[in-house]
Amino acid sequence: MKAGPLTLFALLYLLVLYAPIMLLPIFAFNDGTVIAFPLRGFTTEWFGLLLETPALHQATRNSLVIAVSVAVLATCLGLFAARAATRYRFPAKTGILAFIMLPLVLPEVIVAISLLVVLMQLGLDSGNWSIIAGHTLLCIPFSIAILQGSFSNMDQSLEEAAIDLGETPLSTFRLVTLPLVAPGIVASLLICFTISLDEFIIAFFLSGNAPTLPVYLWGQLRFPARLPMVMALGTILVVLSIALLVIAETFRRRGLRRAGLKDSGGFL
Amino acid sequence: MRDTSDTGRPQAIVTLQDVEKYYGEYHALRGISAEIRQGEFFSLLGPSGCGKTTLLRAIAGFEDISSGTIRLDGRDMEGVAPNRRPTNLVFQSYAIFPHLTVSQNVGFGLRKAKMSPEDKRRAVGEALEMVGLGDFGARAAHALSGGQRQRVALARALILKPRVLLLDEPLSALDKKMRQVMQVELIKLQREVGITFILVTHDQEEALVMSDRIAVMFEGGIAQLDDPETLYRRPASRRVAEFIGMMNFLPAQVTGTGPERIEAEVAGLGRVTLDAGQCPGEARPGAAAVGLRPESLTILFDSGVAHDREVRGTVAEVTYYGDMTYYDIALDGAPDTVSVSARNMPGRRVLERGETTALAWDPRALSLFC
Amino acid sequence: MNAVTRALRSEGGKGLIMVSPPLVYALLLLAAPLATIVLFSFWTQNFLDIDRTFTIANYAEALSDPLYRELMLRSLRISASVTAVTVILAFPVAYFISFHVAPERKSLWLFLITIPFWTSYLIRVFLWRVILAFDGPVNGSLMGLGIIDEPLTFILYNANAVIITLAHAFAPFAILPIFVSLEKIDRSLLEAARDLGESRTMTFLRVTLPLAMPGVLAAVLIVSIPTVGDYVTPRLVGGSGGTMIANMIYAQIFDLNDRPMGATLAVLAMAIVAMTLLWLIARIRFWLWLAEGRGVWIALAAGLAEILAIRAIFTLGPGILGTPGTVLGLLAIATLGSVLIFLRVPKGRAGI
Numbered sequence: 005m006k007a008g009p010l011t012l013f014a015l016l017y018l019l020v021l022y023a024p025i026m027l028l029p030i031f032a033f034n035d036g037t038v039i040a041f042p043l044r045g046f047t048t049e050w051f052g053l054l055l056e057t058p059a060l061h062q063a064t065r066n067s068l069v070i071a072v073s074v075a076v077l078a079t080c081l082g083l084f085a086a087r088a089a090t091r092y093r094f095p096a097k098t099g100i101l102a103f104i105m106l107p108l109v110l111p112e113v114i115v116a117i118s119l120l121v122v123l124m125q126l127g128l129d130s131g132n133w134s135i136i137a138g139h140t141l142l143c144i145p146f147s148i149a150i151l152q153g154s155f156s157n158m159d160q161s162l163e164e165a166a167i168d169l170g171e172t173p174l175s176t177f178r179l180v181t182l183p184l185v186a187p188g189i190v191a192s193l194l195i196c197f198t199i200s201l202d203e204f205i206i207a208f209f210l211s212g213n214a215p216t217l218p219v220y221l222w223g224q225l226r227f228p229a230r231l232p233m234v235m236a237l238g239t240i241l242v243v244l245s246i247a248l249l250v251i252a253e254t255f256r257r258r259g260l261r262r263a264g265l266k267d268s269g270g271f272l
Numbered sequence: 273m274r275d276t277s278d279t280g281r282p283q284a285i286v287t288l289q290d291v292e293k294y295y296g297e298y299h300a301l302r303g304i305s306a307e308i309r310q311g312e313f314f315s316l317l318g319p320s321g322c323g324k325t326t327l328l329r330a331i332a333g334f335e336d337i338s339s340g341t342i343r344l345d346g347r348d349m350e351g352v353a354p355n356r357r358p359t360n361l362v363f364q365s366y367a368i369f370p371h372l373t374v375s376q377n378v379g380f381g382l383r384k385a386k387m388s389p390e391d392k393r394r395a396v397g398e399a400l401e402m403v404g405l406g407d408f409g410a411r412a413a414h415a416l417s418g419g420q421r422q423r424v425a426l427a428r429a430l431i432l433k434p435r436v437l438l439l440d441e442p443l444s445a446l447d448k449k450m451r452q453v454m455q456v457e458l459i460k461l462q463r464e465v466g467i468t469f470i471l472v473t474h475d476q477e478e479a480l481v482m483s484d485r486i487a488v489m490f491e492g493g494i495a496q497l498d499d500p501e502t503l504y505r506r507p508a509s510r511r512v513a514e515f516i517g518m519m520n521f522l523p524a525q526v527t528g529t530g531p532e533r534i535e536a537e538v539a540g541l542g543r544v545t546l547d548a549g550q551c552p553g554e555a556r557p558g559a560a561a562v563g564l565r566p567e568s569l570t571i572l573f574d575s576g577v578a579h580d581r582e583v584r585g586t587v588a589e590v591t592y593y594g595d596m597t598y599y600d601i602a603l604d605g606a607p608d609t610v611s612v613s614a615r616n617m618p619g620r621r622v623l624e625r626g627e628t629t630a631l632a633w634d635p636r637a638l639s640l641f642c
Numbered sequence: 643m644n645a646v647t648r649a650l651r652s653e654g655g656k657g658l659i660m661v662s663p664p665l666v667y668a669l670l671l672l673a674a675p676l677a678t679i680v681l682f683s684f685w686t687q688n689f690l691d692i693d694r695t696f697t698i699a700n701y702a703e704a705l706s707d708p709l710y711r712e713l714m715l716r717s718l719r720i721s722a723s724v725t726a727v728t729v730i731l732a733f734p735v736a737y738f739i740s741f742h743v744a745p746e747r748k749s750l751w752l753f754l755i756t757i758p759f760w761t762s763y764l765i766r767v768f769l770w771r772v773i774l775a776f777d778g779p780v781n782g783s784l785m786g787l788g789i790i791d792e793p794l795t796f797i798l799y800n801a802n803a804v805i806i807t808l809a810h811a812f813a814p815f816a817i818l819p820i821f822v823s824l825e826k827i828d829r830s831l832l833e834a835a836r837d838l839g840e841s842r843t844m845t846f847l848r849v850t851l852p853l854a855m856p857g858v859l860a861a862v863l864i865v866s867i868p869t870v871g872d873y874v875t876p877r878l879v880g881g882s883g884g885t886m887i888a889n890m891i892y893a894q895i896f897d898l899n900d901r902p903m904g905a906t907l908a909v910l911a912m913a914i915v916a917m918t919l920l921w922l923i924a925r926i927r928f929w930l931w932l933a934e935g936r937g938v939w940i941a942l943a944a945g946l947a948e949i950l951a952i953r954a955i956f957t958l959g960p961g962i963l964g965t966p967g968t969v970l971g972l973l974a975i976a977t978l979g980s981v982l983i984f985l986r987v988p989k990g991r992a993g994i
Contacts, residue, residue, distance in 0.1 A: 159367055161363040161365050162369060162370075164361070165367035165369070166380065167353070168359075169355075169429075169432065170355045170383075170384060170432070172353075179380075179383075183371045184370070
């Protein structure tokens with residue numbers, strides 16, 4: 005790598021990209037109630053406070069339930085779409101797939117209010133299930149993007165070979181397709197879990213009286229006294245997200261290696 | 273050709289009858305009828321897009337046919353899934369399962385076989401031995417070279433003792449040297465196991481080298497089905513003649529036809545009398561073309577010897593191949609140059625451009641296309 | 643075998659069956675709700691009752707009320723600025739990763755760039771409030787270096803803060819598509835250009851840039867559409883001067899309890915973004931076509947004339963036609979023009 009102005013620019017870019025996250029632990033361990041410089045001293049008080057907040061625990065439980073459900077649901081639906089996209093030609097294919105991928109570019113506010121209006125109109129109470137439904141819609145495109153990579157990396161004749169050697173379509177899926185796509189499935193589960201855990205707008209519009217973690221956080225941002233605790237929580241979330249991503253990335257690479265392919269890029 | 277029945281006529285293992293295949297409007301297979309005999313090495317040869325792979329995949333069961341019947345071992349295959357057919361396929365990409373070892377790949381099809389694990393292991397070992405990969409069982413599949421993958425694919429298909437082994441361009445991914453090695457090995461292997469092989473290839477040389485019989489396909493139909501020698505010596509049409517090997521065409525005028533003999537005036541060669549068998553189809557008086565292979569013209573380096581049939585020509589281009597030299601020669605009285613091959617032998621010089629030379633020819637080597 | 647089973651057994655049939663679970667899901671949870679808000683936008687609400695008579699009163703109000711208009715225009719302006727900043731800053735980084743990073747380290751770089759995107763959006767936005775604050779690190783270090791004497795105030799609680807924060811949030815969205823299109827460029831094309839006598843700069847301008855345009859376009863789409871409708875950033879760092887249309891939609895639905903108006907604003911926002919982008923792409927294609935056929939100066943002049951004409955309509959139009967008339971007229975002209983361009987002008991070399 006040559007160290008030219010371009011390299012410098014890229015490094016600077018990375019630095020700015022990471023600036024907010026790097027501030028997070030600084031304030032989380034700062035012994036001061038105001039989120040501002042200069043720093044005061046080191047404390048783990050804010051992390052202790054997290055343990056003593058029942059509302060936070062409830063929100064965390066909610067978020068976990070939602071995120072796990074979304075990960076499973078979106079990955080299952082993503083599997084169907086990714087397989088259809090890589091294996092079949094069918095009428096209106098581009099249109100259908102573009103439509104399923106639409107939530108990727110649609111502002112979340114639009115998705116959220118349209119779901120909310122329908123819920124209100126049907127006289128249904130919003131709750132965890134409605135957030136799960138909304139998040140799944142949002143996560144399917146990401147799941148498809150990841151799984152499409154796994155499927156298209158797989159030589160189609162592998163499945164035909166298994167059938168030719170006497171396996172049924174079902175046992176072929178179990179013996180050949182699943183092992184080869186498994187890393188993609190794990191990556192998709194982790195990514196969908198992360199997205200759902202972080203998602204705010206849909207949860208904000210659709211949560212009834214049981215807030216998710218981001219909705220709870222949003223409420224806390226209004227109280228300056230709670231901010232140091234929010235920083236502590238944020239630190240934990242960021243560390244958790246990064247850990248999940250590293251695992252997801254490892255799985256994705258293992259999948260590539262298993263398929264005997266060279267790495268050609270990251271997610272999406 | 274190996275006969276397997278006492279009557280001298282080997283029985284058919286694959287029978288294709290009026291097989292038609294449409295992809296929407298596209299007519300992929302047109303009225304294919306053929307019998308492939310027990311134990312023969314059969315090739316489907318044709319340019320890309322001629323339907324040869326479609327036909328092979330239809331026999332394997334991966335393509336539904338629009339009409340007609342495919343019989344394997346006397347049984348109609350309509351509605352029989354690929355996993356229930358007595359065929360196995362060697363894929364063009366070899367389709368080696370990347371998540372399994374070599375042994376697991378070879379033993380893949382034995383999962384449901386009623387054999388003890390010990391027997392299965394022995395069968396895998398024997399299959400690997402057969403393709404010369406005895407020590408490779410524990411290797412990861414993705415660490416193999418092209419030739420090794422090819423052998424694993426063969427072992428994996430043959431271990432199930434299929435009635436017919438189907439090979440989809442199995443050598444196209446290999447380099448030239450490796451391809452020649454594998455051609456010989458495949459022939460030996462086929463002789464050893466005695467299983468019917470059906471090979472798809474676009475390489476006419478490969479088909480000639482390996483096959484007992486070849487079906488030449490153009491645009492979804494079989495243009496000619498014969499053994500390699502007949503195919504080369506008596507091509508059924510000008511198109512087949514152009515596709516198999518190299519052939520020169522000289523304009524001709526048919527002057528007289530009879531049940532035995534055909535008279536024609538050929539540009540550059542003069543008046544010739546041909547056997548009726550040298551003209552595929554009906555010979556009609558009028559304009560036609562005469563085909564002759566590059567080796568059918570003999571350059572008379574020692575011009576002292578007089579020949580019955582001798583023409584003169586001027587060397588227009590020289591292409592030197594080491595063992596052979598190909599000359600483009602403008603024959604006196606012929607509109608275009610013809611390609612003539614000459615073996616390079618000790619003491620024989622290579623002609624130069626612009627030289628004139630005498631050539632001898634034999635009317636038995638000619639084909640007439642009306 | 644009857645016609646139905648034959649159709650289902652064909653490849654197209656199998657594909658449709660395979661895609662149907664996610665498709666049905668998206669139809670039920672995306673298409674149906676979107677259709678519902680379109681329907682809602684033509685209804686009205688009196689306190690708690692929905693009046694289901696079909697009316698365009700909401701649209702008339704949304705387009706003539708200066709507050710809505712201001713919010714809509716500001717959202718578009720902010721989105722345009724964010725897109726411009728993001729794409730312009732992202733291109734060199736994508737170029738750097740694609741052309742200057744060793745192949746085995748490319749995925750590490752991409753991974754590093756995507757990580758911040760996956761961490762809590764709320765907290766990231768909130769931290770920008772800290773960074774840009776009166777007593778935050780930006781002002782602190784600038785004053786410490788003696789570049790400024792008193793804290794900058796134009797970087798927080800206004801549109802600038804929103805632009806900075808959103809540009810940061812959407813960075814990976816811009817880098818990835820540009821990177822992908824740069825990766826697709828056959829490197830021998832660049833060598834061919836050099837071999838044919840072009841300098842490094844001209845090779846970049848004549849080969850690399852045109853071939854990367856599809857990626858740039860994808861980046862523009864993927865950044866501009868969601869940013870128009872962002873809710874969190876304007877709330878946290880925008881102050882009153884940085885409020886955007888999404889905040890108004892939220893207020894209509896939750897605070898003012900006027901769901902039809904909220905729906906109308908949402909539909910309008912999407913329609914305006916979609917048509918603006920369509921119009922923009924059509925324009926670029928037209929200008930490129932003009933530049934190729936008639937020369938660069940003619941194309942530039944045409945572009946300039948058009949921008950001036952639009953500004954004129956925008957400033958003079960409301961006085962003559964009324965605001966709704968002007969907006970609808972502009973939209974109609976833009977859409978019609980775009981469709982005409984798409985039908986008549988062939989796709990240019992840059993893939994636009």
